[in-house]
Amino acid sequence: MSNGAGTLRVQRISWSRRAIDNLVTTSALGASILVIVPLVAIFGYLLMKGIGSINWAFITQTPKPVGEPGGGMGNAIVGSAIILGLASLVGIPLGIGSGIYLAEFGRNKFGNLVRFTCDVLNGVPSIVVGIAVYGLVVITQKHFSALAGGVALGIMMIPTIARSTEEMLLMVPRTIREAAWGLGVPQWRTTLAVTLKTASAGVITGTMLAFARAAGETAPLLFTAFGNQFWNLNVNQPTAALPLQVFVYAISPFDEWHRQAWAGALVLIILIVVAVTAVRVVTSRGMYRAS
Amino acid sequence: MPEAPRATVISQSSKRVVPARSAFASRFADGGFRLVIGLSAVSVLAIVVLIGWQLIAHSDLSLKQFGLKFFFSSNWDPVAGDFGALPFVFGTLVSSILALVIAVPLSVAAAVFITEMCPGWLRTPLSFLMELLAAIPSVIYGLWAIFILAPLLRKFVEPFLGKYFGWTGLFTGPAYGIGMLAAGIILAIMIVPIVSSITREVMTAVPQQQREAVLALGATRWEMIRTGVLRNARTGIIGGVILGLGRALGETMAVTMVIGNRPEIAKSLFAPGYTMASVIANEFSEATDNLYLSAIIEIGLALFIVTLIVNIIAQALVWASTRGMPARAQA
Numbered sequence: 001m002s003n004g005a006g007t008l009r010v011q012r013i014s015w016s017r018r019a020i021d022n023l024v025t026t027s028a029l030g031a032s033i034l035v036i037v038p039l040v041a042i043f044g045y046l047l048m049k050g051i052g053s054i055n056w057a058f059i060t061q062t063p064k065p066v067g068e069p070g071g072g073m074g075n076a077i078v079g080s081a082i083i084l085g086l087a088s089l090v091g092i093p094l095g096i097g098s099g100i101y102l103a104e105f106g107r108n109k110f111g112n113l114v115r116f117t118c119d120v121l122n123g124v125p126s127i128v129v130g131i132a133v134y135g136l137v138v139i140t141q142k143h144f145s146a147l148a149g150g151v152a153l154g155i156m157m158i159p160t161i162a163r164s165t166e167e168m169l170l171m172v173p174r175t176i177r178e179a180a181w182g183l184g185v186p187q188w189r190t191t192l193a194v195t196l197k198t199a200s201a202g203v204i205t206g207t208m209l210a211f212a213r214a215a216g217e218t219a220p221l222l223f224t225a226f227g228n229q230f231w232n233l234n235v236n237q238p239t240a241a242l243p244l245q246v247f248v249y250a251i252s253p254f255d256e257w258h259r260q261a262w263a264g265a266l267v268l269i270i271l272i273v274v275a276v277t278a279v280r281v282v283t284s285r286g287m288y289r290a291s
Numbered sequence: 292m293p294e295a296p297r298a299t300v301i302s303q304s305s306k307r308v309v310p311a312r313s314a315f316a317s318r319f320a321d322g323g324f325r326l327v328i329g330l331s332a333v334s335v336l337a338i339v340v341l342i343g344w345q346l347i348a349h350s351d352l353s354l355k356q357f358g359l360k361f362f363f364s365s366n367w368d369p370v371a372g373d374f375g376a377l378p379f380v381f382g383t384l385v386s387s388i389l390a391l392v393i394a395v396p397l398s399v400a401a402a403v404f405i406t407e408m409c410p411g412w413l414r415t416p417l418s419f420l421m422e423l424l425a426a427i428p429s430v431i432y433g434l435w436a437i438f439i440l441a442p443l444l445r446k447f448v449e450p451f452l453g454k455y456f457g458w459t460g461l462f463t464g465p466a467y468g469i470g471m472l473a474a475g476i477i478l479a480i481m482i483v484p485i486v487s488s489i490t491r492e493v494m495t496a497v498p499q500q501q502r503e504a505v506l507a508l509g510a511t512r513w514e515m516i517r518t519g520v521l522r523n524a525r526t527g528i529i530g531g532v533i534l535g536l537g538r539a540l541g542e543t544m545a546v547t548m549v550i551g552n553r554p555e556i557a558k559s560l561f562a563p564g565y566t567m568a569s570v571i572a573n574e575f576s577e578a579t580d581n582l583y584l585s586a587i588i589e590i591g592l593a594l595f596i597v598t599l600i601v602n603i604i605a606q607a608l609v610w611a612s613t614r615g616m617p618a619r620a621q622a
Contacts, residue, residue, distance in 0.1 A: 114333075131571065
């Protein structure tokens with residue numbers, strides 16, 4: 001920020017005040033750089049260490065026992081997809097529904113309560129959600145399953161989706177709603193076909209962010225989806241997931257597994273970035289730019 | 292035509308006029324719509340209640356057996372069936388406080404730079420990079436910390452700290468790399484984006500005239516930021532810091548991977564520790580008998596209650612300083 005053109009300077013600022021000002025500016029700049037350094041370092045190392053181990057076998061095969069070279073995380077990638085699909089079934093409708101409620105009917109005490117609870121739920125540690133789902137689903141089913149993992153991740157998605165949906169819907173001008181009502185369109189159709197549609201780009205972006213966050217979650221899967229060494233397409237069976245596999249390999253004592261962990265982490269981050277970017281690009285075309 | 296009372300509970304009285312044509316059908320549909328939407332809003336409340344209920348129900352055994360002394364005993368012996376959570380509480384607190392000590396100055400300084408100092412063209416890319424930092428999965432932070440950060444600490448940072456600051460007692464003992472310090476640093480890196488984004492937000496909410504007025508009195512830029520911006524935004528900044536604390540308390544994977552997972556209470560930050568979240572992550576699926584499992588779930592319950600309180604305080608502060616416009620859910 002430049003503070004004016006500095007034309008009419010009546011009194012010179014003393015050197016000590018100027019020095020402090022410069023010092024603060026420099027340290028703020030330094031802090032910003034320092035904050036970005038880990039980001040660059042993490043992406044750099046991911047690329048450096050992961051890229052060498054990514055090959056066709058890695059994305060199509062199941063893990064090999066210790067000592068045997070090769071093998072991959074194909075089952076974990078598919079497992080993650082299944083779990084995330086289930087999570088979306090739980091999280092997206094409930095999230096968007098709550099978001100619509102907050103934006104369209106939520107200007108009251110109950111709305112504030114829901115809003116507050118959303119923000120609080122957002123801060124509940126993911127491992128705690130994992131325990132709760134263990135109690136609800138795993139104990140009921142008597143075994144670990146992709147379903148349980150999906151429910152856990154779905155719950156984690158709800159607050160983010162709800163709050164961003166609310167925010168996007170509130171950006172739609174009230175006049176657009178009124179125009180629809182004026183035409184005699186019932187409220188449910190106005191909300192779904194006019195308001196939500198107008199805000200869809202923003203809503204989808206928020207949903208994708210929640211999805212991306214869920215995709216990287218590991219803690220709630222430890223005792224819900226549990227992991228699996230083999231292919232599994234049954235939602236009622238323990239299922240491997242990419243972040244889980246990365247975790248298991250990273251804390252193992254074997255170099256070969258460490259290499260695979262880096263590769264898995266790279267695949268994970270690429271999938272997340274690609275998913276988010278793709279949706280961004282697709283939805284930003286020809287629609288109301290909500291964000 | 293006047294509106295009859297709606298069938299659903301969650302209606303807010305609206306003064307809209309429903310057209311006479313197909314009024315019944317559309318009111319029916321509207322009622323159904325409101326019901327469905329209302330139910331999904333209720334589900335959010337239900338989920339939080341359900342989580343609490345599950346945690347209480349399944350930690351019942353340990354709650355009864357140990358009572359409050361659970362959190363003051365440091366004996367964790369699954370074989371003898373004696374459980375005390377003190378080392379985990381200690382580890383969680385120390386690692387989180389360490390993270391705050393490192394992260395808060397950095398995040399506030401970075402937020403000050405982004406909102407007040409940097410040229411306009413740099414603002415968006417910088418904020419974007421910060422958001423990106425928040426999008427990295429925790430397990431990847433952990434992976435990076437194990438293989439890059441920990442060796443770095445072991446070879447350079449810890450010997451240095453031990454040599455020059457060993458007298459404080461905080462930096463003594465063998466430099467493993469893995470330990471409380473590594474956990475604190477990785478947590479700090481992880482909470483910087485959230486603290487910083489909320490700080491940015493509350494700083495942006497300070498009216499521009501405030502800045503102009505202070506500048507017009509002859510203040511330098513820093514004096515303007517200090518008296519005109521930071522002072523006004525302090526409630527919100529504290530809210531952001533507490534929100535960051537909530538994150539740090541509950542963070543699991545990255546911490547589990549670098550803290551060393553040994554239930555001991557040591558003064559030195561080089562020593563390994565254990566946190567509440569990581570004991571759950573490590574021992575939950577190997578807990579065979581009911582009391583063991585129940586003790587672990589009780590730790591989860593404690594974590595839930597603490598983060599609930601921390602988040603409620605934080606949200607109240609952030610809400611207060613952004614005047615009801617709640618902070619954007621960061622992601």
